[in-house]
Amino acid sequence: MKGGIIRLRRVAIRFAVSVILGTNAPALYAQDAASPKFTAFAGAGINATQQNSRGEIQTGASFDEAPPGSWGGFLFEGGYLGPWADLHEGSAFASGDYMASWSLGQKGKGRTASGQSYWSDRGWKLLPFARAGYTRLFGTGNALNFGGGVDYRFSHNRAIRAEAVDYYSFSTPHQHNVALRIGFVIYIRD
Numbered sequence: 796m797k798g799g800i801i802r803l804r805r806v807a808i809r810f811a812v813s814v815i816l817g818t819n820a821p822a823l824y825a826q827d828a829a830s831p832k833f834t835a836f837a838g839a840g841i842n843a844t845q846q847n848s849r850g851e852i853q854t855g856a857s858f859d860e861a862p863p864g865s866w867g868g869f870l871f872e873g874g875y876l877g878p879w880a881d882l883h884e885g886s887a888f889a890s891g892d893y894m895a896s897w898s899l900g901q902k903g904k905g906r907t908a909s910g911q912s913y914w915s916d917r918g919w920k921l922l923p924f925a926r927a928g929y930t931r932l933f934g935t936g937n938a939l940n941f942g943g944g945v946d947y948r949f950s951h952n953r954a955i956r957a958e959a960v961d962y963y964s965f966s967t968p969h970q971h972n973v974a975l976r977i978g979f980v981i982y983i984r985d
């Protein structure tokens with residue numbers, strides 16, 4: 796039984812990676828704030844149900860692209876969330892989200908000599924974002940997720956992400972998996 800669950804998780808992770816790579820390859824632009832990003836994250840949080848609450852850990856990786864100010868982007872992520880006390884009680888998760896990002900500072904739009912508009916990176920340091928979407932909690936059920944945070948770019952292709960995320964499982968018993976997470980962001984060169 797346990798070997799079957801492990802195989803199922805591996806298949807789910809491989810499928811998620813294939814979907815991410817297959818659906819996002821055409822959307823690659825340039826290596827700037829609008830570039831696709833890979834993020835490895837971890838954080839502490841709480842699992843709150845109607846009966847009790849307990850501390851938990853969330854860890855995983857995400858792939859996203861949300862050009863600042865465009866009000867359109869996506870985020871795919873996968874990972875693990877579960878209680879600190881007994882890591883075997885946790886579950887793997889996979890999410891697909893809508894994501895919007897903004898810039899703080901001078902706007903990065905311009906026009907070419909022919910009048911065509913383009914987007915350019917002005918070297919922004921802070922990029923706040925919001926996200927919402929669907930999450931599959933393997934072994935637990937379905938959930939909605941929502942949250943937000945900020946990316947602090949310390950170089951042209953690296954950033955640190957701080958975010959707060961809530962995975963609300965509407966399966967019985969209803970539960971909130973809320974965490975503050977820190978991530979290391981790598982902008983993908985195309």
